[in-house]
Amino acid sequence: MGRIKPCRLIRLEQHVDPRGTLSVVESGTTTDFAIQRVYYMYGQPESSPPRGMHGHRTLEQVVIAAHGGFSVGLDDGFHRTAYRLDEPGVGLYIGPMVWRVLQDFAPASVALVLASRHYEESDYYRDYDAFLRDARSLP
Numbered sequence: 001m002g003r004i005k006p007c008r009l010i011r012l013e014q015h016v017d018p019r020g021t022l023s024v025v026e027s028g029t030t031t032d033f034a035i036q037r038v039y040y041m042y043g044q045p046e047s048s049p050p051r052g053m054h055g056h057r058t059l060e061q062v063v064i065a066a067h068g069g070f071s072v073g074l075d076d077g078f079h080r081t082a083y084r085l086d087e088p089g090v091g092l093y094i095g096p097m098v099w100r101v102l103q104d105f106a107p108a109s110v111a112l113v114l115a116s117r118h119y120e121e122s123d124y125y126r127d128y129d130a131f132l133r134d135a136r137s138l139p
């Protein structure tokens with residue numbers, strides 16, 4: 001019931017030396033899916049409205065706070081949970097049929113997203129009621 005269960009934090013490979021830290025994401029190794037798209041969000045104004053506020057029919061993603069931090073609220077129509085992402089060495093896996101809201105961005109945050117598919121507007125639920133209706137009738 002609901003698709004929130006597979007959503008989880010993933011600790012990324014990190015190489016630390018006196019020069020700083022190098023983090024690695026390998027498509028199909030760090031992520032269970034092949035990465036077909038990378039996008040990133042930055043330049044949020046102070047007290048900006050939330051981002052996201054949508055669900056996906058099939059898309060899988062890993063969200064990383066590459067700089068700064070922000071909260072990610074998840075909702076599968078039955079359960080809700082929230083994560084604070086503020087470590088560049090940690091990613092949040094979000095699977096299909098989960099409504100997500102990104103908010104409370106610290107100044108100068110960069111939200112890096114690794115995605116399993118190219119951009120397809122038809123994969124989105126932008127309407128929460130339509131999302132709820134379908135999410136609650138999943139087998």
Ligand code: TYD
Nearest residue numbers: 037038039041050051052053054118119120
């Ligand atoms: P939008 O989906 O509104 O962002 P959010 O993740 O906060 O809901 O995307 C903003 C704009 O960028 C919108 O016009 C769609 C476009 N866009 C692309 O063209 N390609 C992409 O891969 C993404 C994620 C968005």
